[in-house]
Amino acid sequence: MANPSSSTAHSEPIQDFSHCHDGIVSKLEMLGELPDLLAPAARARNIAENAVAFFQVAIFEHHQDEERELFPAVLASAEPGEEMAQVKAMVKRLTDEHRELEGLWKQLESGLKKLAKGQASDINVAEIQRLVTQYKAHASYEETEFLPLSQTILGRNANHMSALGLSLHMRHTPVNVNATYI
Numbered sequence: 624m625a626n627p628s629s630s631t632a633h634s635e636p637i638q639d640f641s642h643c644h645d646g647i648v649s650k651l652e653m654l655g656e657l658p659d660l661l662a663p664a665a666r667a668r669n670i671a672e673n674a675v676a677f678f679q680v681a682i683f684e685h686h687q688d689e690e691r692e693l694f695p696a697v698l699a700s701a702e703p704g705e706e707m708a709q710v711k712a713m714v715k716r717l718t719d720e721h722r723e724l725e726g727l728w729k730q731l732e733s734g735l736k737k738l739a740k741g742q743a744s745d746i747n748v749a750e751i752q753r754l755v756t757q758y759k760a761h762a763s764y765e766e767t768e769f770l771p772l773s774q775t776i777l778g779r780n781a782n783h784m785s786a787l788g789l790s791l792h793m794r795h796t797p798v799n800v801n802a803t804y805i
Contacts, residue, residue, distance in 0.1 A: 664741075672739035678728055686721040694718070697773045700780065710776070713769050720761045727754045 694714045701710040727750060734746030 668739055668741055671735040675732065675735050675739055678732075682728075683725065686725070690718060690721065693773065697776050700776050702776075706776070710772070713772070717761070717765060717769060720757070724754065724758055724761060727757070 694717070697710055698707075698714060701707045731746060731750055731754065734744040737744040738746060
């Protein structure tokens with residue numbers, strides 16, 4: 624008859640191997656989660672990269688167009704008195720909002736650039752949401768209040784609207800430095 628303690632002693636090495644698999648399987652299960660996490664991480668990098676490129680090229684340029692072309696044109700064409708006061712207040716508000724939004728962007732930009740490169744970033748997610756929310760409110764005010772008033776003011780004189788269109792066109796037409804002029 625076999626000694627029970629000797630049987631247990633002989634099975635302990637096998638048990639040790641069996642319990643090792645518990646830890647291995649646990650780590651492999653975590654590794655198995657990785658494919659599901661890679662797609663969102665790649666999307667986050669892509670969104671950050673596109674945001675950096677878009678904000679610099681499109682949004683800053685859009686603000687410049689408004690401040691150098693649209694706002695002065697509307698101010699120049701507004702009727703003296705109440706309309707002029709309203710336009711001045713709107714232009715001030717929109718310009719102030721531009722600076723605030725650009726300042727928020729500058730706070731986020733370096734973190735977004737790191738994220739776009741797949742680097743660790745301590746980006747402030749609350750500030751991202753603040754930028755998105757404030758820009759939506761800015762755009763809504765401009766679309767529903769300022770642009771309709773601008774259309775009314777500049778629409779009184781076709782030459783004013785044409786001048787604004789030409790000015791914007793010239794600003795966005797690339798200059799050919801190699802052109803030969805006769």
